[in-house]
Amino acid sequence: ERYESMKKIILDCDPGMDDSMAIVMAVKSPEVDVKAITTVNGNYPVDITALNALKVLEMLGRTDIPVAKGMPEPMFREKPKDPFTHGKDGQAENFLPDPVTPLSEKHAIDMIIDVVKENPGEIYILSTGPMSNIAMAMKKAPEIKDEIGQIVLMGGALTVPGNCNACMEANISQDPEAADYLFRSGAPTTMIGLDVTLQTLLTYKETQQWRDLGTKAGKFLADMTDFYIKAYETTSPHLGGCGLHDPLAVGVAVDPTLVTTLDINMKVDVEGPTRGRTIGDETRLNDPAKTMKVAVGVDVPRFLNEFMTRISGLAAKAE
Ligand code: RIB
Numbered sequence: 267e268r269y270e271s272m273k274k275i276i277l278d279c280d281p282g283m284d285d286s287m288a289i290v291m292a293v294k295s296p297e298v299d300v301k302a303i304t305t306v307n308g309n310y311p312v313d314i315t316a317l318n319a320l321k322v323l324e325m326l327g328r329t330d331i332p333v334a335k336g337m338p339e340p341m342f343r344e345k346p347k348d349p350f351t352h353g354k355d356g357q358a359e360n361f362l363p364d365p366v367t368p369l370s371e372k373h374a375i376d377m378i379i380d381v382v383k384e385n386p387g388e389i390y391i392l393s394t395g396p397m398s399n400i401a402m403a404m405k406k407a408p409e410i411k412d413e414i415g416q417i418v419l420m421g422g423a424l425t426v427p428g429n430c431n432a433c434m435e436a437n438i439s440q441d442p443e444a445a446d447y448l449f450r451s452g453a454p455t456t457m458i459g460l461d462v463t464l465q466t467l468l469t470y471k472e473t474q475q476w477r478d479l480g481t482k483a484g485k486f487l488a489d490m491t492d493f494y495i496k497a498y499e500t501t502s503p504h505l506g507g508c509g510l511h512d513p514l515a516v517g518v519a520v521d522p523t524l525v526t527t528l529d530i531n532m533k534v535d536v537e538g539p540t541r542g543r544t545i546g547d548e549t550r551l552n553d554p555a556k557t558m559k560v561a562v563g564v565d566v567p568r569f570l571n572e573f574m575t576r577i578s579g580l581a582a583k584a585e
């Protein structure tokens with residue numbers, strides 16, 4: 267059956283605008299079966315990211331997908347302050363209706379452990395926020411390392427500077443220890459960092475296509491992306507658009523051939539001036555087993571086409 271051949275994923279996220287787009291893309295990708303959405307402190311406190319995930323699922327009519335709330339703070343240290351703004355509600359001030367669907371009674375950490383154990387070897391964990399939930403799940407149940415099919419994460423930067431400071435990307439900055447734990451864990455992991463996500467840019471030209479559809483979902487997506495593009499005009503005017511960070515991670519989970527990768531064992535600096543830097547682990551440089559892949563190239567036209575086809579299809583049909 268087609269259902270059986272679908273990729274089973276857990277989307278661990280912090281919506282957030284591009285996370286909201288990632289939820290839409292994952293739910294609307296016929297190749298993917300979203301088993302659960304787990305949310306984490308990141309762009310916004312975890313209560314808001316959980317609510318925002320539910321709001322998007324209600325808009326899509328997919329309240330059958332459980333949403334579990336997770337870590338309200340990083341694994342060890344205090345929350346960094348003032349992440350990049352995604353508007354008062356974290357969704358470009360669209361203020362979608364308050365959800366009526368309840369959150370799962372499970373904590374995100376247990377949701378991750380249970381779903382992985384129920385589907386050994388099959389689960390793709392798609393991470394588009396700080397890695398606090400995933401690292402905590404691996405700490406609580408270390409055996410899941412060998413039962414996870416693959417982790418695809420949006421975060422980090424290997425060949426380009428960070429977006430928080432010269433070497434630190436936003437998702438890593440919110441919990442460097444969690445990212446380091448995951449990077450050194452040996453779990454099969456693909457890193458989709460700024461190296462590639464700042465190549466996949468969206469501009470007002472694409473968002474106008476959604477707005478022109480005259481649907482609620484079209485407006486939601488267009489407002490959200492325009493808000494994001496405006497923020498980029500201030501922070502990164504040289505780019506001419508906004509980076510499709512989190513949606514690219516979904517794209518790669520669906521079709522790994524969208525990116526070219528480097529096999530490398532990675533770590534995250536957790537001390538000193540380079541805290542938050544994602545870099546090769548010198549202690550495992552000569553280890554023949556490489557457990558991570560870092561995306562260094564991306565087929566931009568193919569991804570943008572996939573993204574626009576999936577998202578525009580939804581925006582056209584929804585009320
Ligand atoms: O650096 C990009 C990441 O941080 C994305 O996951 C986005 O949601 C953000 O705030």
Ligand code: CA
Nearest residue numbers: 282285394395
């Ligand atoms: Ca995110």
